[in-house]
Structures are given as structure tokens and as C-alpha cells.
Amino acid sequence: xxxxxxxxxxxxxxxxxxxxxxxxxxxxxxxxxxxxxxxxxxxxxxxxxxxxxxxxxxxxxxxxxxxxxxxxxxxxxxxxxxxxxxxxxxxxxxxxxxxxxxxxxxxxxxxxxxxxxxxxxxxxxxxxxxxxxxxxxxxxxxxxxxxxxxxxxxxxxxxxxxxxxxxxxxxxxxxxxxxxxxxxxxxxxxxxxxxxxxxxxxxxxxxxxxxxxxxxxxxxxxxxxxxxxxxxxxxxxxxxxxxxxxxxxxxxxx
Numbered sequence: 574x575x576x577x578x579x580x581x582x583x584x585x586x587x588x589x590x591x592x593x594x595x596x597x598x599x600x601x602x603x604x605x606x607x608x609x610x611x612x613x614x615x616x617x618x619x620x621x622x623x624x625x626x627x628x629x630x631x632x633x634x635x636x637x638x639x640x641x642x643x644x645x646x647x648x649x650x651x652x653x654x655x656x657x658x659x660x661x662x663x664x665x666x667x668x669x670x671x672x673x674x675x676x677x678x679x680x681x682x683x684x685x686x687x688x689x690x691x692x693x694x695x696x697x698x699x700x701x702x703x704x705x706x707x708x709x710x711x712x713x714x715x716x717x718x719x720x721x722x723x724x725x726x727x728x729x730x731x732x733x734x735x736x737x738x739x740x741x742x743x744x745x746x747x748x749x750x751x752x753x754x755x756x757x758x759x760x761x762x763x764x765x766x767x768x769x770x771x772x773x774x775x776x777x778x779x780x781x782x783x784x785x786x787x788x789x790x791x792x793x794x795x796x797x798x799x800x801x802x803x804x805x806x807x808x809x810x811x812x813x814x815x816x817x818x819x820x821x822x823x824x825x826x827x
Contacts, residue, residue: 576604577803582652584608586635586692587662589620591759592709592798595791596659597624599799605657610635610644635662635688636680645695655699657802660689661709667720678723685727690734693749702746705802708735710751710813712821728753732813739811748810750801755817758788784819 583600587593588609597607601624609624610633611617621630629651633644648655663685666677693706700706713721714729735751742749797816800806815821 576602577799577805578657579604581605581656581803582608582654583657583659583802584610584648584655584696585659585661586610586633588659589613589616589630592754592757592791592794593659593661594620594624595795596661596798597628599792599795600657600802601625601627603799603803606652608648608651610662635692636683638691641688641691641695644692645699648696649699653699654701655696656704658693658696658700658704658706659709659798659802660692660706662688662692663709665721665724668723669720670722673723681723681727682730685724686730686734689731693738697747700747703804704747705806706738706742706747706749707798707802708732708749708751709798710735710753712753712755712815712817714753715821735813736811743810748806750806750809750811751813752794752798752801753813753815753817753821754789754794755815755820756783756788757791757794759791782820782823783817784823787818789816789818 578600583605585593585597585607588597589611593609597609600607606627608629608631609617609620610631612632612634614632617630617632621628631644631647633640635641664681666681668677689708708731710731711728713725714732732751735749738749794816797814801809801814
């Protein structure tokens with residue numbers, strides 16, 4: 574069977590865990606050479622070891638502009654050009670309106686939106702006609718879920734950016750799209766600062782609101798990202814594609 578990403582060079586931010594790691598596995602299975610990034614050197618090294626010899630791991634915190642610039646220089650030195658950029662790095666910190674801190678606001682926006690934008694800015698010079706950018710967003714951009722106002726705003730900003738960027742990048746032959754997952758079984762909630770009991774209660778309540786009555790798997794998102802990034806999706810740009818078990822179209826369920 575023909576591999577869909579043969580001879581493609583792909584970079585995945587936040588590729589050491591969750592959706593990013595699953596996407597690295599999918600890209601590799603489809604013939605790509607892959608760079609993953611992450612903030613923690615040990616976790617990046619562990620992921621590279623697990624993924625195999627077609628993977629390169631670079632340490633880069635997308636909230637730090639100098640580290641993004643250094644990442645671009647490393648990619649240029651290693652490969653010279655880039656075919657696929659999956660902007661996946663992100664964080665989730667819930668906070669109710671009325672209790673939003675400036676620190677929490679900055680952490681979400683610096684990683685989920687500012688970091689994403691300037692990752693693209695830094696790596697865009699390495700991308701030629703036929704290249705593809707995929708931004709990981711979220712159905713939270715539209716769902717109105719309690720305690721997620723700033724997280725949702727960061728993802729809504731990403732989607733608005735993606736639509737405009739698609740128009741501007743089209744003359745260069747570069748596509749850019751957003752993938753909007755719903756609830757996915759990753760470790761992101763564990764990094765939210767909530768106690769385990771609260772996480773479990775939130776997850777159980779959330780699952781009951783999903784029409785398919787289950788969380789999605791990182792591998793399912795990875796397959797969608799692979800399709801959107803590949804030449805099979807050559808006529809798709811500026812799109813927002815939901816993968817959410819029907820949650821976005823049934824946001825209020827009895």
C-alpha cells in the first residue's frame with residue numbers, strides 16, 4: 574500500500590505526548606521524516622527513543638520567542654526546508670469568570686496563540702509551494718463550556734488567524750487549516766492543576782454530553798491531521814474540521 578507522506582519532512586510542536594506523539598507515529602507510518610519538540614529535554618528524549626530512528630527531537634518552549642527562533646535555525650541546519658508543520662503545543666488551565674488571573678491569562682495566550690503564531694512566522698521561510706500547516710484548535714472555541722473562557726478565546730483566536738492566513742498564503746501555494754478536537758483521552762487535564770477527584774468528575778460529566786458517549790483517542794485525531802496535511806487534501810485550506818463525537822452539534826444534551 575502506498576504511503577501518503579513519503580519523502581515528506583514534518584515538524585510537530587508538543588510532539589512528546591498525547592495527540593502530538595500519536596501524530597508523530599502516524600506520520601512515520603506513512604513515510605515521513607519527523608521532528609518533535611517539547612519543553613522538557615528528558616520527555617523529548619524518551620519520546621524520540623520510543624518513536625525510532627526517523628525522528629529528531631528538539632527542546633523548545635513555544636512561549637519563549639528566542640527558543641522558537643533557535644528551533645527554526647536547527648530545522649534549517651538539519652533539513653533546509655519543511656513540508657508539514659503541525660502546530661500542536663498547547664495548555665489547558667480552567668478558571669471561572671471572576672477568578673481569572675493575569676498569570677493564567679498570559680500562560681494560555683502565550684502558548685496557545687502567541688506561541689503558535691510565532692512558530693509559524695519562524696518556520697514559514699522554510700516552506701515552499703505544496704507545504705501544509707495544521708493548527709490544533711478545539712471545539713471550545715465555540716462551545717461556551719463553563720470555566721474555559723480564556724482557553725476558548727485562545728482557540729477562537731487561532732481559528733480566526735487560520736482563516737486569514739489561508740487567504741494570504743494561498744498565492745504561495747501553502748495551505749493552512751485548523752483541526753478542532755472535542756474531548757480526547759490525553760493527559761492535558763492532568764496538567765490543569767485540578768485535583769484528581771475533580772478531573773474524574775469533570776471527565777465523567779463531559780462524557781455524558783458526547784453523543785457517541787466516549788472520549789476520542791489521540792490516534793483518531795492523528796489520522797485526521799495526517800489527511801489534512803497530505804496531498805490528498807490539496808484543495809482544502811482555511812477550513813476548521815471538527816473531530817468531537819458530535820459534541821459541537823449537540824452542545825446541550827438532556
